[in-house]
Amino acid sequence: PPMENILNLDEMEEIAAKQISKKAWAYYYSASDDMFSKSFNNAVYRSILLRPRVFVDCTKCDLDTTVLGYNLKTPIYVSPAAMARLGHPSGEAGIAEACRKFGAMQIISNNASMTPEQIVKDASPDQVFGWQLYAQIDRKKSEAMLARINKLKAIKFIVLTLDAPIPGKREDDERTGMTGRKAAVPSGIKAAERSADDTPNPTEGSGGVGQQLFAGTDPSLTWTKTLAWLATQTDLPIILKGLQTHEDAYLASLHAPQVKGIILSNHGGRAMDTAPPAVHTLLEIRKYCPEVFDKIEVHVDGGIRRGTDAVKALCLGAKSVGLGRAALYGLAAGGVEGVSRTLQSRLFDPWTGDLVTNAPVVLNDEMKTCMRLLGVERVDQLGLQHVCILHLLLV
Ligand code: FNR
Secondary structure (H helix, E strand, C coil), X not given: CCHHHCCCHHHHHHHHHHHCCHHXXXXXXXXXXXXXXXXXXXXXXXXXXXXXXXCCCCCCCCCCEEECCEXXXXXXXXXXXXXXXXXCCCHHHHHHHHHHHHCCCEEECCCCCCCHHHHHCCCCCCCCXXXXXXXXXXXXXXXXXXXXXXXXXXXXXXXXXXXXXXXXXXXXXXXXXXXXXXXXXXXXXXXXXXXXXXXXXXXXXXXXXXXXXXXXXXXXXXXXHHHHHHHHHCCCXXXXXXXXXXXXXXXXXXXXXXXXXXXXXXXXXXXXXXXXXXXXXXHHHHHHCCCHHXXXXXXXXXXXXXXXXXXXXXXXXXXXXXXXXXXXXHHHHHHHHHHHHHHCCCCECCCCCCECCCCCCCHHHHHHHHHHHHCCCCHHHCCHHHEECHHHCCC
């Protein structure tokens, strides 16, 4: 389907659902238990109202920002998500191509369906990647991976995911069989970095892709032990992903400067159901330990479907905002074009200055419209004064 007809991420999701196998869809779409956190992640943004200021010159607006000092053309980034080739043959490299066009950062999953070398192969000099680690019980495997990552110039930091030491109970993923005409996933697609003995080939056997991918993942990680190990394996900055409380955000800040950032996330509702959305955790940190914002960068993901959602997260103190399913849905719906459409920003290619399109477009464009209507030219001007959160303030 022509991507230029798609005006928002709900429409993209509808197309994606029709394009890929039932099994791949169940894996992408599913979340734990009753999928409450998955839907609340987005619903909480609906409950926050924006406070537009008027009589402000809103001719200009750009989305330029930085993460760990690296320049980006948008605060929207692509979260680490496994198995992109279940959505489209171009896989994680296709996502990278779209990110390159829009100056967006991409975090590569430990369970990507292509090798990191393949994914960053065509990186532009300015392009920013992170690599996400699930520390393996067999630590030698993770050490070998980190040695390879250390050599890839395009990869600027390591993301250690902490919210899913064990997988959640994702019933749709469990229920949907691997076999059968509609259920079948394209053959030969698997996690590129997981060896045959501990990784599924999701075309075989039955059961959840999520469960199978977790085989071999170490559930015994702890603050001091694991960070000390990581320090012996890489000099890259560390971002901890999956923090859900102000207590853990504070503990993370005590590990600066090794830990340079955190991602507030409940894994898109795929680990603990009824875990809080990133918005709640942001508000907790603001209330109980605001100094965390000065010591480390705070990023968020979960439930972003509109430019206004992303702007609200930035107003509450997030430095950047990740897309998990939305990027995979874009890829499934239209390959590189689909991810581009998802991220797209009207007018100009950030690096070359060439006109990309005149059509009304999706996330970056929605963000710019939102910021201009708020009376804001740059993302660093966004703050608490732009949102109404009286009903969310904690006692
Ligand atoms: C994920 N997520 C994830 N996170 C991670 O650290 N490593 C991984 O391999 C994966 N894999 C993965 C697969 C799929 C199919 C999904 C949907 C998600 C979680 C992801 O990084 C992110 O936290 C959430 O997806 C954000 O929520 P939204 O944007 O999907 O609502």
